[in-house]
Amino acid sequence: MFRATLSLALLASLIVPAAAEQANPSLTGEWRIAAIATATGALVDLDGGLTSSTEVRVDRHGLWMASAGCNRLRGTLEQNGRALDVSSDVMSTHMDCKGLNGDLERRFMRYFPAAVQVDGMPGRVMLRDGTGAAVVVLVGK
Numbered sequence: 001m002f003r004a005t006l007s008l009a010l011l012a013s014l015i016v017p018a019a020a021e022q023a024n025p026s027l028t029g030e031w032r033i034a035a036i037a038t039a040t041g042a043l044v045d046l047d048g049g050l051t052s053s054t055e056v057r058v059d060r061h062g063l064w065m066a067s068a069g070c071n072r073l074r075g076t077l078e079q080n081g082r083a084l085d086v087s088s089d090v091m092s093t094h095m096d097c098k099g100l101n102g103d104l105e106r107r108f109m110r111y112f113p114a115a116v117q118v119d120g121m122p123g124r125v126m127l128r129d130g131t132g133a134a135v136v137v138l139v140g141k
Contacts, residue, residue, distance in 0.1 A: 025120030031056040031138035068105040070097035088113045111135035
């Protein structure tokens, strides 16, 4: 009896997380950057103060606007199910951004256009590059 209960509990723990993920999460909406890859590729959470200074907006036509607390960035993307194609052509203001916000902006401009897949659940999306590595995590604003 104990073994059957344990097996059912283990099976339930495997099923529940999969059910929480969306089949085709959408980037359309307003987001904040919650985590981003470092230069070595390690995904690192941002502290709350830095996260609150960020914004990423994607409209239903694939136009996106972003800021990491310094420059205003604009570009286009195309999402088809979980597949993502972010254009590397980006319009930007040209302020010389230093410190944490400048570093975050440079990493965003490196990893956001490299994203080719969207995984997620309501209020949270993870963007992956061509190797499958998680490079950006966005949370609902």
